[in-house]
Amino acid sequence: MRLQDGSRCLLRTLGPGDRDFLLACFAGLSPGSRRLRFCGVKRELNERDLAVLAAIDGHDHLAIGAIRLDARGMPCEPLGVARCIRTAPGADSGELAVEVIDVAQRRGVGTALLRVLAEHARAAGICRLRCEVLAANAGMRALAARLGARPRWRGGAVLEYEHLLGGDESPAVRGGWRAAVARYRTWMHPRPRSFGARRSRVLARRAAQSARRSRAQSKAGPGSVLRPGAMSACPTTRSGVIPG
Template sequence: MDAATTATVDNTTTSHEAELDATTTGVGDLVRIRELGSGDGDVVDVVFAGLSPHSRYLRFQAPIAELSAATRRSLTALDGRTHLALAAFIQGCPIGIVRIMDLGDGRGELAVEVVDRWQGCAVGTRLLQAARNRAAELGYRELVGEMLVVNAAAYAAVRRAFPVTQVRRHGSELTMSMAVEGEPAAASPTQGLVA
């Protein structure tokens, strides 16, 4: 992102913060969600910049101070089918992203992040619901995702957006299988359900 773009984004964010507080009632009515394209790298940058080191760790399951060029290219290589991303905006300012990466056989990998300022305001749930709807339109039957066990907020948002969810625990990680419509794929005998 060049200096002019950075200045514009920073000024926009500041003016939005003056107009809205994360505790504003009816925030859900202000959230707009749209699909991103390969030219929306600035949206990825703004959302990443809004994540604290702890939120980055929860999202990427590793301490990440900045996006490498390769990771940024991967996150912006969107084609709307095998890799799609939806972003949440409040008054034009990006506040979260959910993405689906095709795994084949009607399955997709799901990932979501919400900037710290807007966590706890149902933005993640809205993004996950939008991802579920878009996945259904594209013919996905199941979405899967991994998260750290300590990420209780993300776990709760997934449970709200996907009422039928299978969860397996592997040490400090959870693997979640979420039915897009109807029942999820049958669990293998070694899979356990976590409430």
């Protein structure tokens, strides 16, 4: 297949003997890309990491690799990996992970990898792909959204996406990711409150407190003194502003 920059690449299934391929892909990731891929600092792959990533059996653990081809059509550089690990033996869902080296990002490699992986996963009896993505990982969010994955906010800075392999999603589901991203943007970058808005809230709170005092005094009768805590029964929030 051809990438967006015109270069050609080959997609093929990976196996336990592709440890060097996996190491080369990891070496092509910048520290920032590694943090997004592994959700934390990852300076190197140790033997335990390699044992897990290379335990590819074609049924419970699937992996597809992308390789750049030179002018003669010969493999010359690993570009990325997409993998799916079944959540449990016999389960119809799998955990998804995609990594593309920095120099090949935003060229269609991730989309191609994920589409081929989805075909192999469906053939292996996996109907759902899910993955957890950091909110800062705009590339993976966009990739999941293009394929119709359904987002869910897990709390903190993590989104969980689920992609159903059985068919096309409805328009409402396809548009759900936009609402989820909008909620994240509001959470991560709240709009600054202007001085005028704060002043209006303070004045409204004072007016509400004054009105409650007047009502309480009128009920107590002329000359009465309000007991401490008499205002606590008023329907207010902790800040003193009447809800609504």
